[in-house]
Amino acid sequence: NHFFVQFQHCSFLCVPLPCFPSLPSVPLPCTKMALFFNFKTQPPIKANILVSEWHSESPKLAVAADDKTVSIYNDEGDKIDQGMIRAASCSALAWHPKQKLLCTGWEDGALVLWNDSEGPKELVPGRAGDPSRAVTCLEWNPSGTRLLSADKGGQVKLWKVEPKARLTLLREYPLKGSITHIAFRASKRPGDAGAAKEGDGAGDMGVEDMADAADEDGARSGVFSASKKFNKESLFFCGGSEGVIYMADDFGSWQSCTSMESPLAALLYYAGKDGVVALTQTMHLAYWTMDATLTLQEKMKVKISTSQSAEAAVPQVMWVGPGLLATSHCESVLRLWNLEKDENYVLHLTGQDERDMEKDRKGLSEKLSCVSYNPRKRVLAGGTRDGRIVFWQFVGGESSTTAEDWEAFAEIDLEVGIQDIQWGPGETLLSASMLDSVSILHETVLKRKMLNSVGVVQLSPECVHVEMLTVKTRKQVKSDIRIKGLDLNGSHFCVWNGHKVEIYEIVEDGSEIRRLCSGEVPSTAMALHTESLFVARSGAPVVEVMTLQLQRKQSLSFTEAEGFPTCVDVHGDFLVVATTTNYLKLWRIGREAKPHGYPKQIFASKSTEITSVKVNCAGSKVSILAKITEGAGHTLTDPRLYVYEVEADKLSSYDFSSVNRFPISHCWDETEP
Numbered sequence: 001n002h003f004f005v006q007f008q009h010c011s012f013l014c015v016p017l018p019c020f021p022s023l024p025s026v027p028l029p030c031t032k033m034a035l036f037f038n039f040k041t042q043p044p045i046k047a048n049i050l051v052s053e054w055h056s057e058s059p060k061l062a063v064a065a066d067d068k069t070v071s072i073y074n075d076e077g078d079k080i081d082q083g084m085i086r087a088a089s090c091s092a093l094a095w096h097p098k099q100k101l102l103c104t105g106w107e108d109g110a111l112v113l114w115n116d117s118e119g120p121k122e123l124v125p126g127r128a129g130d131p132s133r134a135v136t137c138l139e140w141n142p143s144g145t146r147l148l149s150a151d152k153g154g155q156v157k158l159w160k161v162e163p164k165a166r167l168t169l170l171r172e173y174p175l176k177g178s179i180t181h182i183a184f185r186a187s188k189r190p191g192d193a194g195a196a197k198e199g200d201g202a203g204d205m206g207v208e209d210m211a212d213a214a215d216e217d218g219a220r221s222g223v224f225s226a227s228k229k230f231n232k233e234s235l236f237f238c239g240g241s242e243g244v245i246y247m248a249d250d251f252g253s254w255q256s257c258t259s260m261e262s263p264l265a266a267l268l269y270y271a272g273k274d275g276v277v278a279l280t281q282t283m284h285l286a287y288w289t290m291d292a293t294l295t296l297q298e299k300m301k302v303k304i305s306t307s308q309s310a311e312a313a314v315p316q317v318m319w320v321g322p323g324l325l326a327t328s329h330c331e332s333v334l335r336l337w338n339l340e341k342d343e344n345y346v347l348h349l350t351g352q353d354e355r356d357m358e359k360d361r362k363g364l365s366e367k368l369s370c371v372s373y374n375p376r377k378r379v380l381a382g383g384t385r386d387g388r389i390v391f392w393q394f395v396g397g398e399s400s401t402t403a404e405d406w407e408a409f410a411e412i413d414l415e416v417g418i419q420d421i422q423w424g425p426g427e428t429l430l431s432a433s434m435l436d437s438v439s440i441l442h443e444t445v446l447k448r449k450m451l452n453s454v455g456v457v458q459l460s461p462e463c464v465h466v467e468m469l470t471v472k473t474r475k476q477v478k479s480d481i482r483i484k485g486l487d488l489n490g491s492h493f494c495v496w497n498g499h500k501v502e503i504y505e506i507v508e509d510g511s512e513i514r515r516l517c518s519g520e521v522p523s524t525a526m527a528l529h530t531e532s533l534f535v536a537r538s539g540a541p542v543v544e545v546m547t548l549q550l551q552r553k554q555s556l557s558f559t560e561a562e563g564f565p566t567c568v569d570v571h572g573d574f575l576v577v578a579t580t581t582n583y584l585k586l587w588r589i590g591r592e593a594k595p596h597g598y599p600k601q602i603f604a605s606k607s608t609e610i611t612s613v614k615v616n617c618a619g620s621k622v623s624i625l626a627k628i629t630e631g632a633g634h635t636l637t638d639p640r641l642y643v644y645e646v647e648a649d650k651l652s653s654y655d656f657s658s659v660n661r662f663p664i665s666h667c668w669d670e671t672e673p
Contacts, residue, residue, distance in 0.1 A: 036412050036430075037442040037461045039077035039482070049433045053093040054424040055100065060116075061424065061431055062102055063438055064090035070104050072114070075429055076482050076497075077440045084112055084120045087128070094138035094147070101165045103147060105135025111149060115165050123159075123167055136240065139182040146170075146250070148236065150179035156238060158250065171252040177242030181267035183276065185235040229253060230294055237276050239264045245278060247294070257296055260284060266317040268325075270339070275299070277339075279317040283329060287339060300342065306331060320373045320380055321394065328371045334382060334392075338401045345403045347392060349382065372430070374423040376635040380406065383418035383432060389441075414439055427635065449488040451670065454506065456493050458483055464495065466506065466513060473510030480518070487528040489570065492516070492548060494528050501526065503533065503548050519550045527570040529589055534575055536565035543568065543577055545593055554592055558585070562599060567613045571668060574619035578602075578610040584622060584644060586615065597646045608638065614666055618673035620646050623666050637662045 047067035054061050059075035062083065070083040070090050084090070084104060092105035102114040108126030127133060132153030139148045147159040147167060156173040234250035241263045248254035257276075266279040275289035276296070286301035306315075306329045315329040323340035334347040349368055368382045378394035389412050396405025420433040428443040448457040453469040461482040467474045481497045494503045502518040522538040532553075533546045543565050545554035556577070558565060563581035574596060575587040582603040587593040596619050602610065603626065612625040624642040629635050639657035644650070656662050 035444050035446065037444050037482070038412075038414070039075075039440045039442065039461075041071075041073050041077045041438045041440070042079065045071075045437055048436055049419065049438060050089060050091070051093055052420065052422065052431060052433050052438060053095055053102075054422055054429070054431065055095040055102075056097050057425050058100055059425055059429060060095075060100065061438070061440065062093050062095065062104075063433075064093060064104070070102075070114075072102070072116075073438075073440070075424065075440060075442070077438075081114075081116065081119070083114060086110065086112075086126070088126055092135045092138045092149075094140055096161075096165075097140055097142060097144045099144065099165060103138050103140075103149075105138050105149060107131075107134040109133030109135060109151060111135065113165065113167065118165075136178050136180050137182055137238075139184065139236075141184045141236075142186060146184075146234075148182050148184075148238070150182065150238065150240070152178040154179055154240075156182075156248070170250065173246075173248055173252070173254045175238070175246055175254070176244065178240045179238050180240040181264050182236060182238045183267045183269040185237070185269055185274075186271050232294065235294075237267060237269070239267055239278065243280065245276065258288070258298075260286065265315045268317065268319065270323075272323050272340075273299075277317070277325065279315060279327065281314060283315055283327075285317070285325075285327065285337065300339065304329070304335060316371055318371065318373055319375075321378070326371060326373065326380060328368050328382070330367050330369060332365045332367060334368065334371065334380070336403075341401055343401045345401065347380075347403055347406055347408075349384070349390060369418055370420050372421045372423050374427065375633045376629075377427045378634050379423075381421055381423070381430060383421040385417065387414045387416040387418055387434075388412070389414065389418070389421060389430075389432065412441070445664075447483065447486045449486060449493070451488050451490075454488060454491075454493075456486060456488050458486060464493075466493070468506065468510040471510040475510070475513055477504060477513055485526060487526060487570075489528040490530050492528060492530075494526060494533065496521070496523060496526050498523060498538070501533070501535075501550070503528075503550075517549050521546075521550065524564075524566055525568045527568040527575065529570050529573075529575075532589065532593075534568050534570060534593075536568050536577065539564065541565075556585075556587065556593060558583075567610060569614050571615045572617040572619070574615050574617075576613050576615040576622050578613045578624070580609075582608065582610050584613065584624075586619060586622070586646065588619060598649075600644065600649065602642065602644060602651065612666065614668055616668040616673045617671060620673055621668075622646070623668065625663055625666060637664070639663075641666065 045065055047065035050064045050066055052063045061073045064070045066089055068089050069085050071079055072081040072083050074080050088106045088108035090104050091107050094103045100116045104112045106126055108128050110126030111124040112120050112122050114120045134152045136152055137150040145161050150156045154175040154177050156175055156179055158171040159167040160170045162168055230253050231249040231251050237247055239245040243260040243262050245257045246254055247257050260278055260280045262280040262282045265281045268277040270277050273289045275287055277287040279285050283304040283306055285304055288296040288298050290296050317325055317327045320326045325337040327335045332349045337344045366384050366386050369385050370383045373380050380392045381389055383389050391410040392406040393409050395407045414432055415434050417435050418432055422431050430441040432439045446458040455467045457465045459465050462479045464477050479495050479502055481500050483495045484497045486495045491506045494501055499522055501521045503516045505514045505516050521535055523535045524538050525536040527534045535544045541558040541564050543556040544552055546552050562583045563579035565577045565579050567578040569576050573589045575589055577585050582601055584600045584602055586596040588596045607629050608626050610624055610626050614623045622644045626638040627635050628638050639662040640653040640655045641663045642653045
């Protein structure tokens, strides 16, 4: 019993089952790297980019330009909707956290909603000639039941989300100055065992849920106490050009908390301490914690020293871990602040030799113009004015607080003048906005498959290399799609991108590779058999069995408890499918696919997710790779390789963390089970 496993920093190994031996103490090393495909938005944007925003779950990117348009693009840079064209420019974008609903704010005060089924719909009409109505900020609450909009005149509006993506105005707050930043307080916080859920109405909470305390003019002493009754479960904070931070709730209560005495550059909710963090444009950083009576206690206030060349830039601050902030202000360093331990350190973009330090003092070295953090895989990306993007991976532990916690592992070169970078949904999408263009970067593992004497290897987004060892023939095939997956079986192979599939036939003597067919087939995964294509349908509890001419001939269904299929694999005459709820189901493939064994839930915990499955040639064992999501939303590769024995209903595993490794791919022997 043999299968092959590839793991980070090591070569392929052959490991007998079910007993896992110790791995070699000195694996074959390879350089850690990342490969990115660059997809330019099409058609090209011939205007200055104002703002862009990814949807948090769906691969859709909204881009606003100064030609008074907002366009929607997919993850390959193709425009999927013109979006909106108006007489004024767009000034703010905000996607609903779950629905495919986009709210846009405009310089004439208009609010326009867009969804993929109905297109744009005006919520608030625009009015030219009144600059105070320009929308400055849009923010959804985490559950998507509320939307806050703010303008330059200090008017903040609270909107309730109705069925069918309709919004109703609930409250208005007449604040002072241009409101540019909003932060919702989480309704469920660490340590709250019975925190109430956010309701659809603000009037359903009793007196016990309200706070009432006297204002003792504590803002000057660093302590603020609410002088009004507030709904503790619907609080939010906002501030802007005046430097004043306000606290408000769904009932319409609002009050100023404190003043930073200069315009805000960022306002964040600190869930770990139930507090608020603020950064000003003059680089003053402060944070406060809040107790049960809504009293804010100032815990820190510092002035961050920066180079003179950074004074005209707008600083950035963001969470990059529990209690860990990263600040950037057009310098050659990133500054990180551990609020839990009141410690800080820097990550250097350039080298640390005297020449680089001298260049930095003179303002001549490469500068970071923007940063973005991916919490799922704990990767921090920084874009520079010179068109370079550098990536740092968090490799430290929970208690460590040094620059050694971050490892620079990749860099890519784009066009000069990167203005903004943003991680998209998932773990592999990153957009980069230049002055008049947007690039969508895919972090990619090139796909490959070898079976018998035929190998297929992806070379680029659209090209695969096919090699037939028996006849010593090599050919390259150019696809019409950007390849995200491939499979090989016998004399056929297929490539797909999640929306479309192409199936090819290899002539026996290797003289020709013919495209059999292609078509629109929405999918999350595919697997090829001699005469069938198995398709895990996107967002549906079914695997469809299709002919090689894409004619449907059978459907393999899944119950609600089993979830939606996410991974499929065919080996010999056996099919295995893994689902969103971590079930495995197997079929034996004949004229029809018939169930083989019983459905098995491999992991009951929702924090573990199956990422890959492979079945052996006898259908008796399935190997499994997984990832683990921590409480803070960080995603880690599970260092264990799992093997499920079908007849014995037994799950075995080997933990590669004992040798500081984790598996990234696996496959079984072609003929030996």
